Amino acid sequence: MYVEGKQPQLPDDRDYRKLFGLDIYLTPVFVISSITIVVFVVGALVFQEAATEVFSNTRGWLTTNLDWFFMIAANLVLLFCLYVALSPLGRVRLGGRDAKPEYTNLTWLAMLFAAGVGIGLLFFGVAEPVYYFQQPPLGITPKTEEAATVGIAATVFHWGLHGWAIYGVVGLALGFFAYNKGLPFTIRSAFYPLFGDRVWGWPGHIIDTFAIFAGLFGLATSLGLGVQQVTSGFNYLFHIPANNTTMVVLIVVITSIALISVLTGIQVGIKRLSQFNILLAFLLLLAVILLGPTRYNFRSIFAVLGSYFAKIVPLSNWIGREDTGFLRDWTTFYWAWWFAWAPFVGTFIARVSKGRTVREFVVFVLLLPTLLCLLWFGTFGGTAFYQHTVEGYTGVTENIAAWKLEIARYGL
Numbered sequence: 001m002y003v004e005g006k007q008p009q010l011p012d013d014r015d016y017r018k019l020f021g022l023d024i025y026l027t028p029v030f031v032i033s034s035i036t037i038v039v040f041v042v043g044a045l046v047f048q049e050a051a052t053e054v055f056s057n058t059r060g061w062l063t064t065n066l067d068w069f070f071m072i073a074a075n076l077v078l079l080f081c082l083y084v085a086l087s088p089l090g091r092v093r094l095g096g097r098d099a100k101p102e103y104t105n106l107t108w109l110a111m112l113f114a115a116g117v118g119i120g121l122l123f124f125g126v127a128e129p130v131y132y133f134q135q136p137p138l139g140i141t142p143k144t145e146e147a148a149t150v151g152i153a154a155t156v157f158h159w160g161l162h163g164w165a166i167y168g169v170v171g172l173a174l175g176f177f178a179y180n181k182g183l184p185f186t187i188r189s190a191f192y193p194l195f196g197d198r199v200w201g202w203p204g205h206i207i208d209t210f211a212i213f214a215g216l217f218g219l220a221t222s223l224g225l226g227v228q229q230v231t232s233g234f235n236y237l238f239h240i241p242a243n244n245t246t247m248v249v250l251i252v253v254i255t256s257i258a259l260i261s262v263l264t265g266i267q268v269g270i271k272r273l274s275q276f277n278i279l280l281a282f283l284l285l286l287a288v289i290l291l292g293p294t295r296y297n298f299r300s301i302f303a304v305l306g307s308y309f310a311k312i313v314p315l316s317n318w319i320g321r322e323d324t325g326f327l328r329d330w331t332t333f334y335w336a337w338w339f340a341w342a343p344f345v346g347t348f349i350a351r352v353s354k355g356r357t358v359r360e361f362v363v364f365v366l367l368l369p370t371l372l373c374l375l376w377f378g379t380f381g382g383t384a385f386y387q388h389t390v391e392g393y394t395g396v397t398e399n400i401a402a403w404k405l406e407i408a409r410y411g412l
Contacts, residue, residue: 029208037216062336063328070335071318071327078165081362084172090359094350095179101355105364107275111352113369114274121159121281121376123229128155129381130388130400137326138314148389152300152381153307157315158331159377160308160370163338168365170346175353175361185351187211187343211343227251281376288379293386300382305374 044051084090093099101108132151133143140147173190183189188204195203227247235242289297321327353361387393 033212063332067332074162074335081165085362094175095354099355110278111274114277125380152304158334159373164366166338170342171349175350214340215344292383297382301378
């Protein structure tokens with residue numbers, strides 16, 4: 001069992017096994033996960049229609065029957081992060097008192113932002129606010145000025161404090177036990193206070209295996225949505241066929257770029273890619289602000305800021321809600337999506353956060369990304385609403401209506 005003040009015992013080589021006599025030591029986690037993932041992917045490819053029905057039914061059952069669980073978990077995680085930041089625990093430094101940050105604040109923020117959100121901002125930056133404009137939460141009248149403001153605020157709600165708190169709590173736990181207690185960067189290390197040295201046995205193997213599967217489903221969702229968007233963009237600009245072949249090629253290219261960045265290490269590949277990513281995002285955001293309806297967008301941003309904090313409590317509640325479609329199809333799905341990504345992103349956040357205090361960690365991981373999401377959705381969503389309400393452009397709303405029909409067709 002874990003005893004406060006006692007230095008945890010690390011596993012030894014006896015916890016590892018050779019596979020087929022090769023000189024590569026493999027943990028049971030690697031063996032079980034690899035075999036199961038291969039079987040899972042091959043089965044999904046061979047039996048596509050059956051797999052689609054199973055995934056759709058499973059998603060529907062989870063969001064319908066476990067909505068209360070995801071809502072409670074997300075709320076508690078956010079409150080916990082705020083508590084540790086405001087309490088004396090906020091002065092604890094990851095790596096010990098003398099630890100120094102490895103990255104500048106701007107580079108650190110760039111890596112956090114690039115790891116936490118990606119092409120989802122482009123996909124949902126316009127689509128989600130407009131969707132809520134047509135079908136708003138909390139019983140608000142559709143297609144009104146209030147629906148437009150709350151639509152953007154509800155989008156920020158899904159991409160703001162709650163989601164980043166889910167990443168943050170995993171990153172904090174791993175950062176503390178890795179840098180302050182000398183444990184390895186695996187999810188099982190966060191459970192050391194509960195299981196003690198047993199985390200090096202099968203309890204830990206099960207935890208890490210589930211973490212790998214969570215990351216797999218989170219990646220599949222993000223990559224799937226992102227590749228569909230890029231494929232549609234190439235089709236619109238260059239008339240490249242928007243078919244499965246194009247999407248497979250894009251997945252291979254994107255995966256190759258990610259692999260190269262990983263192989264070159266955090267200090268080179270991931271660091272440079274993150275800086276380039278946030279630079280492009282900032283330039284795109286600046287261009288839309290300056291070239292679009294600038295005054296309207298700034299009014300939208302401030303209106304959304306007030307609406308976000310005014311609606312965060314009712315949007316966080318699940319009891320007595322009449323807008324169950326919004327609650328289950330959007331909020332519950334989002335929290336499940338964030339939780340699925342948490343083992344992967346939380347581990348990365350922990351790796352780049354050595355030398356930061358807990359309070360500094362919470363500010364950079366929760367508050368600053370939420371502020372950036374507010375600026376992003378306020379700008380892109382505001383521009384879409386300006387085009388619709390002032391200029392009379394209906395292309396976006398028509399596309400969203402078609403998207404809603406496509407979602408309904410697949411039973412999502």
